[in-house]
Every structure is written in structure tokens, then in C-alpha cells.
Amino acid sequence: MRWVHNRKKNIERQKNKLVIRILLCLLVIAAITVLSVFAYKFIHSKVHNSNSIAALYDNWEKYDYQRVYEISTAILADKPLNTTARIFHGYSSFFLAVSQTDNSVTENYLKDAQKSLRIALQNADEDKRGQLEYMLGRTYYYKDTSSNYQYYADLAIKYLLLAQEHGYSSDDISECLGLSYAALGETQKSIEAFGEALLVRESDTLLLAIAEQYYKIGNMANAKAYLFRVRDLTKNEDLILRTSFLLGEIFVEENDLEAAEKEFRSILQKNENSADAHYGLGVLYEKQGDNAKARAQWRRVLRIQPNHEGALKKMSDL
16 A cells, blocks of 8 residues: 555656646746747837938938938838938938949939939928929939930929029029030020129139130130139149130131140140040141141041041031
């Protein structure tokens, strides 16, 4: 009987141990479940906070346009009409566009910018309209200057003028307007806009742009005056060469052939393969009545630049 009693006690102990083990397993499972829930909520909260409007402002202040673009994209996926996210998306897209070297990437960012800024304009408060129109104008201006064809200058002008009408001001508006008018061939409006830009700041590129517009309307005196100011101001080699070429063209038209040749030769000393300088010399020789030397220069132009419009026309006319 004692043996039976001991066996019952052993069975009872084993049952108790099994119950304890089961309870411990349940406690561990419960603990893991609770920790998992807290971990999920913590991670979800972090992700949510990192894709918040506050995060947009924070990263904008750090000039992290890529992160602003990513956060605004995430917000707009859930709330496509969120005006604040649209504005940040448009602005960051523009600044990413101007920093690219691949034209196709630039084009995609500019499309993003224009889409978001247009949507933002539909719902924006009145006090934000001017700035949004300015930024939209800048996107079209940059798209026009970065593409091979001037298809967007009119839209750049439209939105930049609207920005001014709504009280927004920026130092570069007049210069952008001047260049956009120039792209459309509206020379007088271009000169007027450039004149306003000069009141804000004087730069070598602006002075050269004004000179080019005066040359187009045949005002050689003003064109030369601005070109001489460029020459005094700039250290940019490309602008120096462009200034010399335009001065050479003006001197040819004024029949000051010695001064013209000096300008064209100065270009060739720095770049013997300048198609424009060789073309200018050809025109100069033609004026002197030496058609053989003129043709020699134009043939050289076409070896350097086979599609040079001026040289092709001259060779076909002779």
C-alpha cells in the first residue's frame, strides 16, 4: 500500500510540474505578444512622425530637399489634396531639378513641381498665392532655358507677372522676365524688364543680355556701351568671347573693319576652332571684296560646325 501511495504522490508532482510549465509558457507567450504590440506601435509611431508636416518643416530648414520630396510624396499618397504637402513637394521638386545633370531627371522633377504647385494654387490661402505663382513661374523659366526649344517662356511670364500683381517681390523676377521676353522675340519688353533688373543688381550676364537686345533693334551705340561694361566687369571666359564676337559684328556693320578683325582675332587666339569667329572673318573679307578668303573662312566654319546656319547660307549664295 505504501508503494501505491508513493506512486500517486509522484504522479501528482509530475502533474504540478506540467501545469507550472504550461503556465510559464503562457506567460512567455503573453509577454512576447505584449512586447510585439508595443514594438509595432513604437515603430509605426516613428514612421508616422518621420512622414509628418512637422518633419517637412524640419528637413526644409536643413535644406534636405531630397528628404522633403520623399516625405511629401508619402503624405500625398494618403492625402493628395494636402496643400502644405503639395507646396513642399513642388518646392523640393524644383530645387532637385536645378541640381541635376541628367536632363531626363530634371524634366521629371520639373513636371512634379508644376503639377504640385498648380494643385496647391487651387486651394492656397490668398496670402500664399503670390509666392506660389512666383515659384511656378520659375519652374517654367527654368524648363524653357534648360530645354532645346523655347516653349515655356510665355508661361514663365504669365506666372511671374501674376506673382507681382499679387504683391510678391523677388530680386530675380525682372531678370527672368527680361530673358523670357527675349526668348519670345519681344525685344522692347525685354529691355524694359532688364532695366528694372539693373536697379536691383548689376551683373555681367545681365549687361550682356541687354547688349544683345539693343543689337537686335539696331541700337549699336547702346549695345557697345553695355558690351564695354561687360568687358570691364567680367572674368568669365565664355562671356569675354561672346562680348568680343558681338563687338566684332557691330564693328563690321559700322564698317570699322580693322576693329572688327581685332575682335575676331582675339577670339581665335583663345580658341582657334571658334566657328563664329571664323564666320565673322569671312563676312569681313566679303566686305573687303575678297570672296576667295571669305569662302575659305566659311569652309573652315563648316568643317568645325557642319550645321552653322550663317556659313551654309553664305556658301549657297556665292
